[in-house]
Amino acid sequence: MRIGICPGSFDPVTLGxxxxxxxxxxxxxxxxxxxPVNPDKHASFTxxxxxxxxxxxxxxxxxxxxxxxxxxADYAHEKNAAAIVKGLRAISDFEYEFQMALTNKKLNPEVETMFLPTSVENMFLSSSMVKQVAGFGGDISHFVPECLLERINERLCRTARG
Structure with missing residues (x-):
């Protein structure tokens, strides 16, 4: 069985x-x-x-x-993953992701990193952008899955007000 890992903060999940x-x-x-569990990072969602x-x-x-x-890299080894899959929006994403790919390869030579360019309609989309738009009361319905819209809006708008 070929296993791929898609890591990310997903704070919140976007259509991208x-x-x-x-x-x-x-x-x-x-x-x-x-x-990832990162106690040093302040996330909007647990x-x-x-x-x-x-x-x-x-x-x-x-x-x-x-x-x-x-x-x-250790997690990929434990799960017997063939690859780590990373989405790229722009050239600016590549430099950081390439550095991470090389680090992961050094730590776990068995795992590859695969870069998938995002679809054109999602090139601008990021969790940070969603948080900013929602925080100012903007419409994020074109950026997040419909089934999560109310939940995301409730948290992000409350965070912005409070």
Missing amino acids: HMDIITRACKIFDKVIVAV VEERMDMLRTVTQGLNVEVDCVRGLL
Whole structure:
């Protein structure tokens, strides 16, 4: 079984994330969508909430949602993954992701990193942008899965006001 890992903060899940996850599902027998536990990062949603949202939007896909506690390279080894799948929006993403790919390869020579360019309609889309637009009361319905819209708006608008 060929396993791919799609790591990300998913804070919150966007249509751009879903584009990459869905396309990875066509390449791998199983895709693990992995949310890292990073106590140094302040997220709008807890790891558990992000995992729950991911389980909701990936129902019916060959996806397992999990969290990563530690190095992604070690996690990939534990899960016997063939590749780490990363979405790229722009050239600016590439430099950082390439550095991470080389680091992961050094730590785990068995795992490859695969870069998938985002679809044109999602090139501008990021979780940070969604948070900013929602925080000012803007319409994020074109940026996040419909089934999560109310939940995301409730949290991000409350965060912006409070």
